[in-house]
Amino acid sequence: MDSIGLALDQNPSGASDDFPALLRRRGLLPAVPAQTGMAPTADPAWIPTQATTILAFKFQGGVLVAGDRRATSGHTVVYDRADKVLEIDRHSIMAIAGVPATAWEMARVLEHSFQFFRRTQLQEMSVDGKVRALSKLLRDNFGFVLQGVGIVVPIFATYDSGADPSARLYFYDAMGAQFEVADYAATGSGSPAVRGILYYENNWGKKPLVKLTEDEAVTVALRALDTAAESDTATGGVDRNAKIFPVIKIVSRGGITTLPEKRIGALFKRTVA
Amino acid sequence: MIEEPYRWVEAIANRAEYIETQLAAGSPIAAVGYRDGILFVTLGRGRQKVFEIYDRIAMGAIGHPGDIERLRMAAIELASAEGFTRSAADVSLRRLAHYSLSPVLKTAFEQVYGAPYLARILFAEIGAKQESDLFLRLEYDGAIATNSANFEQTRQDFGAISGTRQSTELMEKFLQAEHSAGATFERAMKIALDAWTVGHLALGDGGVKELPARDKILSERKDRLRTAGVEAAVLERDDKIALRYRGLSATEIRSALGD
Numbered sequence: 001m002d003s004i005g006l007a008l009d010q011n012p013s014g015a016s017d018d019f020p021a022l023l024r025r026r027g028l029l030p031a032v033p034a035q036t037g038m039a040p041t042a043d044p045a046w047i048p049t050q051a052t053t054i055l056a057f058k059f060q061g062g063v064l065v066a067g068d069r070r071a072t073s074g075h076t077v078v079y080d081r082a083d084k085v086l087e088i089d090r091h092s093i094m095a096i097a098g099v100p101a102t103a104w105e106m107a108r109v110l111e112h113s114f115q116f117f118r119r120t121q122l123q124e125m126s127v128d129g130k131v132r133a134l135s136k137l138l139r140d141n142f143g144f145v146l147q148g149v150g151i152v153v154p155i156f157a158t159y160d161s162g163a164d165p166s167a168r169l170y171f172y173d174a175m176g177a178q179f180e181v182a183d184y185a186a187t188g189s190g191s192p193a194v195r196g197i198l199y200y201e202n203n204w205g206k207k208p209l210v211k212l213t214e215d216e217a218v219t220v221a222l223r224a225l226d227t228a229a230e231s232d233t234a235t236g237g238v239d240r241n242a243k244i245f246p247v248i249k250i251v252s253r254g255g256i257t258t259l260p261e262k263r264i265g266a267l268f269k270r271t272v273a
Numbered sequence: 274m275i276e277e278p279y280r281w282v283e284a285i286a287n288r289a290e291y292i293e294t295q296l297a298a299g300s301p302i303a304a305v306g307y308r309d310g311i312l313f314v315t316l317g318r319g320r321q322k323v324f325e326i327y328d329r330i331a332m333g334a335i336g337h338p339g340d341i342e343r344l345r346m347a348a349i350e351l352a353s354a355e356g357f358t359r360s361a362a363d364v365s366l367r368r369l370a371h372y373s374l375s376p377v378l379k380t381a382f383e384q385v386y387g388a389p390y391l392a393r394i395l396f397a398e399i400g401a402k403q404e405s406d407l408f409l410r411l412e413y414d415g416a417i418a419t420n421s422a423n424f425e426q427t428r429q430d431f432g433a434i435s436g437t438r439q440s441t442e443l444m445e446k447f448l449q450a451e452h453s454a455g456a457t458f459e460r461a462m463k464i465a466l467d468a469w470t471v472g473h474l475a476l477g478d479g480g481v482k483e484l485p486a487r488d489k490i491l492s493e494r495k496d497r498l499r500t501a502g503v504e505a506a507v508l509e510r511d512d513k514i515a516l517r518y519r520g521l522s523a524t525e526i527r528s529a530l531g532d
Contacts, residue, residue: 019353026354112357115516119325119349 032143070236408432
């Protein structure tokens with residue numbers, strides 16, 4: 001373990017550094033290499049990719065977040081059990097499209113940031129603070145994005161147990177702008193198809209998304225991911241032979257539940273396959 | 274003034290005396306290991322004294338709030354950076370105290386031109402099994418005492434700090450006699466509160482020198498509970514959850530005490 005200097009950090013403002021600042025001070029965050037002055041899109045071979053499909057929508061029981069499990073590199077499938085729906089704390093989920101190395105590191109920084117805040121400041125970080133923390137990480141990462149590596153476009157779902165308890169759902173762009181959504185969000189290469197389905201279901205389906213029961217919500221999510229996989233090579237959808245199902249998690253007042261594969265499998269068999 | 278060695282020794286002795294005087298009024302803190310975790314208990318009127326450091330580590334401290342705060346922040350930063358770069362399993366109280374905090378405290382204490390830390394800290398780390406629970410007392414001069422077995426004591430399932438050495442020793446004596454590792458939560462709460470009471474009775478010039486009688490402890494405890502609030506927190510022995518620290522609510526404390 002590191003040794004600390006004799007003069008421990010003074011904390012005159014009463015608020016400590018946030019966790020990324022601590023990492024930076026200790027040289028634990030990668031610094032973005034200096035810009036070469038080249039226009040980022042000068043290399044025509046470089047196309048920004050977010051090869052995956054992530055979706056999230058509000059339903060009766062909170063927010064459902066689902067992601068396929070395929071990881072690709074160019075046209076190659078490198079992994080078929082990737083987990084892109086990550087638990088950050090007891091009530092928050094970050095689901096990622098983009099470069100896994102950056103995204104997982106970002107999730108790790110975020111997870112530690114929330115805990116670091118709670119431990120040092122002796123209070124839970126507010127939902128707005130959490131949403132902003134992710135935004136800041138994306139902003140800090142944008143130098144890498146401009147250089148053609150490390151793009152991450154996440155969705156953030158959490159439960160606000162403040163004055164007006166409710167599930168909250170946000171999507172981000174690669175620069176860190178956050179958008180709160182009322183109904184649903186989707187990101188990744190397969191998202192256009194998913195967005196179409198969710199829009200249709202929400203407006204002309206049997207009932208709006210927010211009124212769906214848990215089983216109905218999971219069915220919609222599975223069908224949407226299967227549709228995305230139908231045309232998008234980078235989306236795994238449901239692997240019927242190997243029985244690999246999407247990761248589905250639900251954020252509600254009581255915390256996060258991960259749906260067991262068995263249950264997803266049974267629902268898939270009954271309502272999708 | 275202190276170029277000569279004996280002057281330095283004198284200065285250090287004065288400084289130790291000064292710090293001891295400053296700490297002497299500190300309200301005791303008891304930590305006991307029981308079946309399902311480790312319980313920290315103290316009584317106070319306001320200022321929080323028991324804190325979460327990392328997933329499996331907590332601390333209780335007496336001393337100057339500013340110094341406690343600096344040490345607490347340093348401990349959290351060290352543990353968080355370690356847990357982030359390696360893993361939560363690599364964060365260890367033993368390393369944190371021995372390699373990082375103790376040398377800093379010792380240096381600050383011995384550099385007589387600078388200010389020492391006015392703090393005495395009790396750390397605890399919950400283990401996978403009760404046998405590996407660690408209780409560690411860190412003094413203002415960097416000295417460390419743990420609950421592990423050594424040539425003069427058997428392994429203990431508790432730790433205690435108080436304003437004076439006499440008070441701390443009496444609390445330990447009490448816990449040695451009364452506490453058993455297999456205690457339930459309710460039992461642990463009562464024992465820890467009694468240990469606090471023993472420590473409290475031993476404070477000050479007129480403090481008791483021997484373990485007080487049972488009814489004396491009980492009546493004193495009752496008296497104190499009327500004017501001060503109980504602060505308690507647990508580290509839970511549940512390997513299914515990552516974050517083991519939990520501050521106890523007033524309701525939980527009252528129901529454990531049976532009133």
